[in-house]
Amino acid sequence: MRFIKKLAVSAVAAAALIGGALLSPATANAAVPFDAPWGPVFSADHKAEANGHVRVEDYKYKQWYWKHEKVDFNCSFKHKAKKFCHWKWVEGNKFHVRFTLDNDGWKGHHKFKCAWATFKIEPFHGPDYFKKFKNCGKHPKSFWFSGKNAEHISVVVSRGDHWKPRGFWGAWTPIYDA
Secondary structure, three states, X not given: OHHHHHHHHHHHHHHHHHHHHHHOHHHHHOOOOEEEEEEEEEOOOOOEXXXXXXXXXXXXXXXXXXXXXXXXXXXXXXXXXXXXXXXXXXXXXXXXXXXXXXXXXXXXXXXXXXXXXXXXXXXOOOOXXXXXXXXXXXXXXXXXXXXXXXXXXXXXXXXXXXXXXXXXXXXXXXXXXX
């Protein structure tokens, strides 16, 4: 009889925990501050198209640095400086971008056979950098990339050859702003 009571009490407690977890979506959304689809973004001639999904998560990490401190050895009047490694907690974000690049002009002029998507990532500190992706086939192609500490992410879709984008640039479209 005692075993059955313990089993019933534990089942009720488990159901209450599961119900509480299902009814409180604020705790689930606290870890993911930005999660949204973007697109479609077109080239100027509408023969290249990109659309996808961006996800940005906050996280904390240790940032290590060297600090010079004066140290008094053996109570003498000589003070020497030594380097010590210290760390501090820094808040940042991680981003993940997944997208599909579609090429409708793959039979055209050799200078514009490929669809290109160029992403501009602007970090909080440091220089901007770019990521470029191409699709020279007739079927849509999927891509993804990740990074850290992005303040702004923008995309432009264009047309080009196998080596670089050459023309029909669309407009820069922001897909994430911190």
